[in-house]
Amino acid sequence: MDLNICVLPGDGIGPEIIEQAVVVLEKVCEKFGHKLSLDEAQIGGVAIDAHNTPLPQATIDKCLASDAVLMGAIGGPKWDKIDKSIRPERGLLGIRKALGLYANLRPAKLWDELKDASFLKDSVIGDGLDIMVVRELIGGIYFGEPRGEGVDENGERYAYNTMVYKESEVKRIVKLAFEIARKRGSKLHSVEKANVLDVSQLWNEVAEEVSKDYSDVDYHTMYVDNCAMQLVRNPGQFDTIVTGNLFGDIISDEASMITGSIGMLPSASIGDGKVSLFEPIHGSAPDITGTGKANPLATILSVSMMLRYSFDLDAEADLIEATVAKVLAEGYRTADIMEDGKECLSCSEMGALVASKL
Template identity: 55%
Template sequence: MPLIALLPGDGIGPEVIAEARRVLDAMSLDLTFEEAPVGGAAYQAGGHPLPAATLDLARRADAILFGAVGDPTCDALERSLRPEQAILGLRKELALFANLRPAKLFPGLEDASALRPEVAAAIDMVIVRELNGDVYFGEKGMRTTAAGLREGYDVMRYDESEVARIAHLGFQTATKRAGKLCSVDKANVLETSQLWRDVVIEVSAHYPQVALTHMYVDNCAMQLVRDPGQFDVIVTGNLFGDILSDQASMCAGSIGMLPSASLDASAKGLYEPIHGSAPDIAGQSKANPCATILSAAMMLRHSLGMAEAADRLEAAVGAALAGGARTADLGGTLSTRAMGDAVLVAL
């Protein structure tokens, strides 16, 4: 019986996790759940955003369903104790090196996109983002220059094995879709990106059936707005992937609709909505739970081998939306629980 670690976290995290749990329970999949604190909630309770017991649960579990971390009352803490360190710590301790972020416009949500409906309707892509390198994990700090000025620095770095690992996953993802992979970098300026491009080209020799293209990150940001339908799979580094996947979410209608999976080499994963803790609406039952429910579907598919159940769950979300179910971010009036109810009815 698979064990699922539920880590609700901060802000709207507990609200959206509760709806995903209700939907999973209704599917009678013989899953077991164990909950633990993480992020600001864990710091407030015990003085650390990633307690040892929570990390132990994450290691024991077959998969992790994660809400969100982020608490403005913790902003003055030293960096190692801030809520966001919990997710970074989990990625590092569990070797979650690959982030899959699908972006697809569900029929009926064309008007929710910031793009023209006919442009938004073509969105159906997966962004494959590397998670364990780049400036997020490179050397960083504060220092004083010879002129006596404060200087902050963050080192962007990748070695070729790290690039090759995520490139292989990008190509493998593309082989299961339309066979197109766009590698995004900034090789005209950054040596790290030049290495990235060189290694991706080397890896491409193993996947002759996939059409490989390259694009600078600034151009990619523009193309996501101009013609997002051109993209099938995008593979990119940690920093660029963080930015581009959030941009893609708004092109697809709402950040409240996009799930994600963070995977290790064995496909054990942490699954979470990409929207963050949204403290401005926490506790008001305004949050859209669909991204978390769709994250649960990704969990069923990638870590638990339940592809049929995943398809069924994704279809239920689509049917609820097609029936007019909308939370505030989609221009509707449904509460978080009412949106969960609509998915349950469709299920």
């Protein structure tokens, strides 16, 4: 198969982790006989420095011309004070929009070998933790109109945002989540607040309707406040979760954190177009940039997600995940997940090791 990948290294540790992920990607392609073409473009701070915008048109064009995009991380203190409209994060929002990426897939998986890293007690974790949060990414209250500030009849200031979803927006994300759940544990929780919010009532009606096409998937609804509790109390009850933009932001971050190993977590942003975007959930970590302490595994696992979701290459994706598990089982770690008695590798050593064991 031909794989045309656009790589966006970004800022901070972005280039270092991307370099190792590419080493692994090249090795996988070689092993399975795929033809890999790599292109590279700028996003975030580096793009601001070079072009005074976090998302140059050339970057959008290169992404649109590719089959999939692999991103590192963006931002850093250097760009914290610049004008809001050209902040590094705008680059990420912009590319999501340009590619129509309406779904954010956020797996929160606790690797057996890293169970000690979880903040939850062993008795709570039980057999492990393997949750996929499917978050709606370009609708809801983060983008809803009208929004802004006003002054009421008493001369008092107020500010407001609109949480809004239309049927088609709910339908496509819920449908996608059912498809994903079907490939995983066949269980889906739709997280909402329908006892209070009109927008959640519509969400539930649409989700209920979609669920009729997936009678093989165990479908549940759950209020968002209850979900925030259940993730702490009994995370093992969840397989796949689907929810709106704001609730998904909160719930996916909470789910990630209970694993205790943020440096291990990849993500995918996908849409109806052919080009999806894959990136680790951790940030650009300017404090450890250039020290070799960065953990490339989340980016390597993002490559695995890319092979699975953009190219349907499940065997290749499985091999990467199995190799990461093996490397962990053999006692290799990076600084962020280091434990007594294990061997601490640098970013490039870890990348090379995973590639060599594929």
